[in-house]
Each structure stands twice: as structure tokens, then as C-alpha cells.
Amino acid sequence: MRPLELIARTAQSFRSQVFVTRGTNRVDAKSLLHLLTLGAEPGMELDIDATGDDANEAVEQLVKLIGSEFEGIGPA
Amino acid sequence: MLIKRGIAVSPGVAIGPAMVFGTENFRIPQQLIATNVIEIELSRFRAALDATCDEITVNEQLARERLGDQYAAIFSAHLLLARDQQLVAQIEERIRQQNSPEFAASQILRQYAKRLRDLGGQYLAERSVDIYDLEKRLLRHLLGERREELSNLTAPVLVLANNLTPSETANLDRKFVLGFATEVGGHTSHTAILAGALEIPAVVGIGKFLDDVSGAQTIIIDGSHGVVIIEPDDDTLAKYRDSEARFRSHEQRLKSLREFPCETSDRVAIKLMGNIEFPNEAEPSREKGACGIGLYRTEFLYLESNREPTEDDHYRAYCQVLKAFPGEPVVIRTLDLGSDKMPGALRAAYPESVNPALSVRSIRLSLQHLELFKTQLRAALRAAVLGDLRIMFPLISTLLEFRQAKMVLSDVVEDLEEQGVEFRRDVAVGMMVEVPAAAIMAEEFAREVDFFSLGTNDLIQYTLAVDRADQAVSGLYRSGDPSIVRLIRMVVEAAQRNNISVSVCGQMSSDPMFIPLLVGLGIRQFSVTPHAIPELKEVIRNLTIERAVGIAERASSLEVARDVENYLWGELKKLCPESMQLD
Numbered sequence: 001m002r003p004l005e006l007i008a009r010t011a012q013s014f015r016s017q018v019f020v021t022r023g024t025n026r027v028d029a030k031s032l033l034h035l036l037t038l039g040a041e042p043g044m045e046l047d048i049d050a051t052g053d054d055a056n057e058a059v060e061q062l063v064k065l066i067g068s069e070f071e072g073i074g075p076a
Numbered sequence: 077m078l079i080k081r082g083i084a085v086s087p088g089v090a091i092g093p094a095m096v097f098g099t100e101n102f103r104i105p106q107q108l109i110a111t112n113v114i115e116i117e118l119s120r121f122r123a124a125l126d127a128t129c130d131e132i133t134v135n136e137q138l139a140r141e142r143l144g145d146q147y148a149a150i151f152s153a154h155l156l157l158a159r160d161q162q163l164v165a166q167i168e169e170r171i172r173q174q175n176s177p178e179f180a181a182s183q184i185l186r187q188y189a190k191r192l193r194d195l196g197g198q199y200l201a202e203r204s205v206d207i208y209d210l211e212k213r214l215l216r217h218l219l220g221e222r223r224e225e226l227s228n229l230t231a232p233v234l235v236l237a238n239n240l241t242p243s244e245t246a247n248l249d250r251k252f253v254l255g256f257a258t259e260v261g262g263h264t265s266h267t268a269i270l271a272g273a274l275e276i277p278a279v280v281g282i283g284k285f286l287d288d289v290s291g292a293q294t295i296i297i298d299g300s301h302g303v304v305i306i307e308p309d310d311d312t313l314a315k316y317r318d319s320e321a322r323f324r325s326h327e328q329r330l331k332s333l334r335e336f337p338c339e340t341s342d343r344v345a346i347k348l349m350g351n352i353e354f355p356n357e358a359e360p361s362r363e364k365g366a367c368g369i370g371l372y373r374t375e376f377l378y379l380e381s382n383r384e385p386t387e388d389d390h391y392r393a394y395c396q397v398l399k400a401f402p403g404e405p406v407v408i409r410t411l412d413l414g415s416d417k418m419p420g421a422l423r424a425a426y427p428e429s430v431n432p433a434l435s436v437r438s439i440r441l442s443l444q445h446l447e448l449f450k451t452q453l454r455a456a457l458r459a460a461v462l463g464d465l466r467i468m469f470p471l472i473s474t475l476l477e478f479r480q481a482k483m484v485l486s487d488v489v490e491d492l493e494e495q496g497v498e499f500r501r502d503v504a505v506g507m508m509v510e511v512p513a514a515a516i517m518a519e520e521f522a523r524e525v526d527f528f529s530l531g532t533n534d535l536i537q538y539t540l541a542v543d544r545a546d547q548a549v550s551g552l553y554r555s556g557d558p559s560i561v562r563l564i565r566m567v568v569e570a571a572q573r574n575n576i577s578v579s580v581c582g583q584m585s586s587d588p589m590f591i592p593l594l595v596g597l598g599i600r601q602f603s604v605t606p607h608a609i610p611e612l613k614e615v616i617r618n619l620t621i622e623r624a625v626g627i628a629e630r631a632s633s634l635e636v637a638r639d640v641e642n643y644l645w646g647e648l649k650k651l652c653p654e655s656m657q658l659d
Contacts, residue, residue: 005153031162032153033188036203039195 003070004040008032010065016052018062029062042069077309082257082282083550084302085268086607089320090234090255090277091313094295094306096286097237107179114172121167121177124217129158131213138427158210163188178218185211229253234295236286236304245270255297257304259284261545271299272586272605273357279304281547329654330610334365338613342620346595348613349405350606351581355393358400361606365613368404368464370529370603371581372397374452375412378419384448390455398463405464407529407603408456409508410449410481412438412470419448433537438471443480453488460500467503468529473511475520508581510534515563518570528571529603532582536560554637555584556644561593561632568598579603588615589644592651595619596628618651 011018011029018029022044027034029048040046046066050058109117136151157163163184170180189207192200229252238259240248245267248256253276261267261280271278277299289295289306296305296316300323305312339345349370350361358369377385377393397406413419414437418426422445429435442449456467469481482505492499509515510531522528536555537543544553554560564580571578579601584590586608592615594602604612627647634640 002149002153005156008156028162031160032156033160033163033207036192036200037188037195039197039200041197 003066004035005032006065006070007062008035010061011058014050014052014054014058014061016050016055016058018048018050018055018058020062021047021049077312078288078306080257080282080285080288080304080306082279082302082304083261083268084299085261085280086271086274086276086278087300088255088275088277088323089299089316090297091316091320092232092234092254092295093292094289095229095233095235095292096289097235097240107176108174109171109176111174114174117177118168118171120218121171121181124177124214125158125164127217128210128213129155132158138425154206154210157206158214178215181214181218182211185214234297236289236295238286240267245274248274248276250274250276255299257282257285257295257297259286269351269583269605270353272607273352273360275607281545281550283547330614333610333613333617336613336617338365338367338616340595340616340619340621340624342622344621345600346616347579347601348609348616349407349579349601349603350609351603352397352606355396357606358397361609362400364606364609366401366606366609368401369397369406370579370601371468372406372408373412374408374410378411378413384419385451387451387455387458390452391459394456394459394465395462398459398465402463405466407466407468407506409468409470410439410452410456411442413441414438422448433534433543439469439477439481440471442469443477443484446484449484450488450491453485454492454499457488457492457499457501457503458497460503461498465500465503466506466527468506468508468527470508470531471511471534472507472509472521473513475517475524478507478521478524506576508534509567510538510582512539512563515567518567519573522570522574522576525576527576528567528578530564530567530578530580530582532560532564532580532584535563535582536584539563554641555587555590556631556640557637558632558635558640560584561597561640564594564599565597565632572598577601586612588612588652589641589648591615592619592624592627592647593631593644595621596624596626596631615648615652 007020008030019026020029020035020038022038022040025038027038029035048059048062052058132151132155136148136155139151140148166184167177167180170184171177175183185207189204189211192204192207229249232252232254235248235253235256236258237256239261240256240258255277256271257279258267259282268278268280277297279297279299279302282304285304293307296308296312298304298316308316337345338348347367348365349368350357350364350366351371351373352358352361352369353373353376361369374390374393377389394408411419414432414435422441426436436444453467456465459465467485469478472478472481485505489501504526506527506529507514507521507525508531509518509521509528510533512535514521515535518528532555536553536557539559540552540554540557542549542553544550568578578599580594580599581603585594585602586604588611591612595616602612627644631640631643634643
């Protein structure tokens, strides 16, 4: 699975609202379509934030996921 | 003035303004909706979205089974897009603001697609293609695969399209559609056959030309010669107006033949029956002089909607045709679809075949899906109570296949008997002879079947190894090829020896040029596109059996298709000089 799909699916597994920001562009991490509009590429810096009862966990998981550089997955 | 040439499939001349009909661009019927239907439109959108997701899920499963997880992942990404909450929310918001679901979905999806493409890079360009694909799928479900424009015409037009589906063609409003021309298609395409039935001048297989026309330009469609003229000059226009008038008077003359029996001038009766696709063609066929239906193609029951037709759908359709022809034969051909045109439910089960003509189609499909097959057979046997219904199996290649099909039929008979349903058991069962193997084995087949019907379209395609719809080789498709003449003779002789009837139901028999040859070979029954009946009747009434036999003898001695066809053409001119003046 492509990295962005993995991000969206991971985000969707939490109740919290989760956002990914690149520069001034902040989008819903649960929306693959919105994630695509970030135009993110390997090596770029992304910010992640979340609000909700499992917000901490959500951010932690996503940071881990992105930090692992999507091991075992093909290029973006 | 620009002249384009294609394949003439339905005679006559039409002159009028062009209506250009795009290929992939679905026309969105309306942009705005009334406030009191917002809820209804919202649920229509959700239903279409669900249907779209179901479709993607089926594709995903198929890809997984056949190709592996890697390929299935493509569809799981599509599903993620289709179920994107942001996207759905945005579209629903637009609908609440009184946008039609079609308009809202199209606008929003296109915005995203454009945005991704503008961001650059191959990955995003590919995703934008995915989004356009999603748009198309959604619109298809929303519009029910129907293109709205054609059913809502208010003024006469000439329809120009890349292609028209058979259903679209069948539903053309004859009051407003004066003629049509398409970029793709061949003689034997269903669209062409229907055009003839509707008596709308038509030219198909022109190749790319839509870019050269714009809507409302004056166009001439000459369906007799396969010519389309864009923006004709005054001289051309005058010439065609004249030939349009002459064509009409020719039609009038043929109409007057309606009163006379269909027999040769030495009083041998020749039966002309109609080929139809839709039950509502039955009545017009009878008006044209058909004495029965020699070929009722039942595919449209399967193609018209995405669900499988029920037994009652079949039953109702068959009854309608039988009622138009009380006491006269109505030959029902069982499902004749292939991997290029699968009925809805089966589409997912068969990936596109590399070579659909040689793949799972027709009787092979029926024998692989017995429930589907039995449903049709049950309906046919029940309807047979009303008249002279006969059952015909298409694309039979081997005796075993025919026996299998008959076995299924006797299972159905048993079922109906057990259930105490009213039906008729002594229904004649015949086969199409359209695979060379069947023609070669005609003698053996003739001992087991009740009748033969020569399906020349496929017989020629398989014998000469030519797909007529393929422009690159369509010139090699020759009905007059000596191999075809010989095969027909073999089949007729086998039928005569075994005392069963044999008719010709392919396009070849709708061409007046081949009638003397076929009569001379011993054919006494034809099933033809109904509009051709008056013209063929004229040929038959001018013919004697002796002359026909002579023509068949001479034609059989020629070695190449061109010589056969030239000879037959010459003979036809001698037989019917008046009709020939039109060219």
C-alpha cells in the first residue's frame, strides 16, 4: 500500500480528528484525497496534530509510521 | 465541404443540422434541483456511491484472486477515495445547496483531479486519472448509463457520435433523428442492424471525424453509399435533395408490393421472416410483410439493465412477440453474448478476453451458467403455449454441445412438469450454423436437430478469420467468398437429405444481391432485417427457380469472391433494373 493510503487508514483507526500540515497547508489526515493535495514527497517535513480522546496515541502512531519511512513499502 | 466515407448500413439520404455526441463526456442533464427534492437527490447520490463502491470491491476481489494482492491494492486505494469522508461531505453539501448530484460530484471530483495534476509529478497525475475514473463510474450509476440528450430532442437532427450503443439506437426518436453516423462499428454491429430496422439512414465506421464537425453545421448522410458530407456546397445539396425525393418514391413503389404473395414468378413460395432485437419491433416487422420471426435476439433483456432478467421479464417479452404473430413461427435464440459484452452480473466473473470471438460466448456461456440458461428456457417453454415458438441455440460447434443444451432443456421440462406449470413440450429445437465445424458436420447435426439457421455473419468471420468491425481487415470480409458458398451448399444439402428446414438469418440474406444465389442453392426461408423485406420480395417475384439454380451454378464455378460478387451484382441489375436506377 502506498504511504499516503497507510497514513489515511491509520488516522481513520482513531476517534480523534487528525491533521497533517505541510507549510501552510493543513489537511484532514483521514482523507486520502486531501493528503494527496499536500504534494508531499520523501524527505519533506510534515507536522501532525490531533484533537480528541485518543489524540496522543494517534499522533504517536503516525509519527512512528512516517518515521519508519514506511518500511517494506514501495517508493511513493 | 468535407466528404467522409464509412460503411453504409441503412439506406436513404438525410439532410439536416448536426448534433455531435461526445464519447466519454457524460452530459449532465441539469445543474440545479428544487429544494423539495434535496433529500431524494441525497439518497440517490448515496445509492450511486454505494453501487460504485460495490463495483470497485468486486474488481478488488477479482484482482486478488487472479492477479494477487499487489493488484488488488490498486482497487483498495480507489475504494479509499470513493469513501473519502471529506469528499462525500463536500458533494453532499453541494447537493444541499440545490446542485444536482451529477453536477456536484462532477464539479468536485474534477476540481481535485485538476489540483493534483497541477501539483506535478507522475504519481499525482496517475491519481488524478483515478479520480476521473471515479467520476465516470459515479456518473454512470447516477445517470443509469443513459445519455439524456437523445431522449430529449425537440428538433430534427443528424446524430454524429463515436459510437451509439444498441439501446441508444433502438430508442432513437424517429421523429427527430433523421440519420446518424458513427466513427466506429461495422456492417454486422448491432447498432447497424438496428439502424436498418428503424429505417434511419446511417453510416458507421467512418474513423475519426468528430473533430471536424461542430454542432448545428449542415450535414448530409447518404446511407445508401456510406458517405457523410459536412457543410455541403449548393450543388451537392441540390443533388442530394433530388435523390432524397427519388428514394422516397422508390420506397412508395416497394410498399405497394405488400399486397402480393412472396413467391417466385414460377409460383414457388419463399418465406421472408424478420430478425428482431426488441419485442416492439415485432409489429413493424409484420407491417413490412414478415411471416414470422426467424431470429429473435434476446440479448437486450440482459443488456438493458444491470440486473439479470427474471423469468417473467423473458416471458413477457416472448409473449409480446408471439401475440404479433399468431400461428406463425417465432424463433427465440438463446443468449448470444460473449466476453466482450457480458450481462451485468457476469461481467465481473470474466476478465476481458484477448479474443472474445473465440472465448466464452453464446451457448458456451449458457452451459457454464445453467441457472441463467434455465431461466430463459423456462420462460420460452411457458410462452410457447401462446403460439409457434421455437428455440434455437447459437454458436453450436460440436454435437456434444447441442446434446448438452438439449439435456438442460429436458431438465427444465421435468421441473415445469413437477411444478405443474402450464407449458408446451413439443417445441421445435434448432441451431444456428455459424461455426465452420458445424457446417462441416451438418449431416450429423441434421439427424438430431429440428431446423438449421445459417448465421452468415459469424460463419464468414470464422471461415475467413476476419473481424468485420476491425477496419484494418474489414475489406477481407466477403460474403461472396467461394468457401462460404460451398459451406452453405453443404448445409442445405444435409438439411434436405434429412428433411429439416434451413433458413439464412445473417446480414447476407438482407442483401438483395445474394437472394438469387441462395434461392438457387435451395434456401426457401430467409430471416432478414425487416426493412429489407419489400426489396427482397421484389427480387424474389422477378426470379424463377430455374434462373436461380443457373445463377447458383455459375457462381459456384467462380474462384474468387470478387468475381462471385460482380457476377451476382450484374444478375441483380438484370432482374430488377428499376431499383438499380437509384445508384
